[in-house]
Amino acid sequence: MRAMQFERFGEPEVLEEAEVPEPVAGPGETLVEVAAAGVNFGDIKQMAGEQPDGPYAPKGPLPRIPGMEVVGRTADGRRVLGYVLQGGYAAKTAVRDRDLVALPDGVSAGEALALLIQGLTAWHLLRSVARVRPGESVVVHAAAGGTGSLAVQLAREFGAGRVIATASSEEKRAFALGLGADAAVDGEAEGYRERVLDANQGRPVDVVLDAVGGPVLDAALDSLGHLGRLVTYGASSRKAASALDPSRLAVENIGVAGFWLVPLLARNGAGGPVLEELLGLTARRRLRPLVGAEYDLARARDAHEDLLARRTKGKLVLRP
Structure with missing residues (x-):
């Protein structure tokens, strides 16, 4: 299958398009055919090799496929949003069931991707930590x-x-x-x-x-x-x-x-009532996630360079 991967740590130029074997979903996982993947600064940090031994960094040898957020469909046709530690920049990826949530009608792929890490962070800042009254x-x-x-x-x-x-x-x-x-x-x-x-x-x-x-x-x-x-x-x-x-x-x-979202996701998973609440607010147009540019998957390097140069606005989306 088609994917973007890196065989050494470094700047965006280390990203290369490749044909790789399809992933196999293990126990408690679901295979998702990726329609869109989100771009994050975390992807760039992983590629640069920052904190390679951190408790939540992707494990395993190089080469690796970056990407933490995906929207796609399951084998039974469900449209879903999922969080992965790595593997999102690909045609297919395996997602843990606890990190998967169904997408309601009326929520675009870009909006959903913006809600996963950034939306959950905003919700927990206000509700879980600041406890705004x-x-x-x-x-x-x-x-x-x-x-x-x-x-x-x-x-x-x-x-x-x-x-x-x-x-x-x-x-x-x-x-x-x-x-x-x-x-x-x-x-x-x-x-x-x-x-x-x-x-x-x-x-x-x-x-x-x-x-x-x-x-x-x-x-x-x-x-x-x-x-x-x-x-x-x-x-x-x-x-x-x-x-x-x-x-x-x-x-x-x-x-x-x-507050840092990653340890919370490692503890509780991304799916669940908070993400469903955010998706529901978006479907009812009470919440407007900011969606930016879309790139073909092969242009992932360009997306990273644009993000680093602060030439972008909103959630950047890769399309396999």
Whole structure:
């Protein structure tokens, strides 16, 4: 069957098209004929050999087929969305049954792929970690991105009293407002507190979802009110935040928590009621996942290069 694989670790140029044997589904698995595969930064990190001995990294010798998200059909005709540790960039892949969910009518392949890792992350940030309550104010950093754009919409869906988006350009801030944010401001660290409090009608905020890190995280802590919570789930700035002083957290009654989806998927699987809820919201058009460019599978290298160069918007899709 047709697949994209890499025989050595490196940059996108190590990806090569190949004919490989079809996978065989083992116990508790289902073979899926892939109609579309999602592209993630995690795929690029795997190819680069980053954290090769990590607890959730794909195992086995090279060559490997990357790809963690697939939409396709089972042998009995069901249209499904599935999560795999590797093997998505191929005509067929075997998916564990606990990582598989049926797709409702009206949800496109690109929308479904956007919901798997990014949608589940946004849901758990708000529900499982920040535990947002109705009426609370929520600040979403990088609100025009894949996870951020979904978090803005879900915060509104979950009853947030005021949703404040941060983004780096006027275009991105306008996009976040179109998704339902009440206000959108520049996310730079300098002047952050003043802009956010002004956007929250002069009051400190209840929840901040941060994927930027560094000085922005420090500034966000200064904007939290009584019993406020900051959830960190990335560090796109590649800068270190100041060391947190536990006594400050206690004195100000604020909390900081971290979240990474991969250990949760390893523990509980991707399928289940949360993903079904997200798919249902999308089918009813209460949630609008951001879908970007589509590429033929043979152009997976181009998709990776575009993603690294930040030339893309929304979920990138490969079509076998």
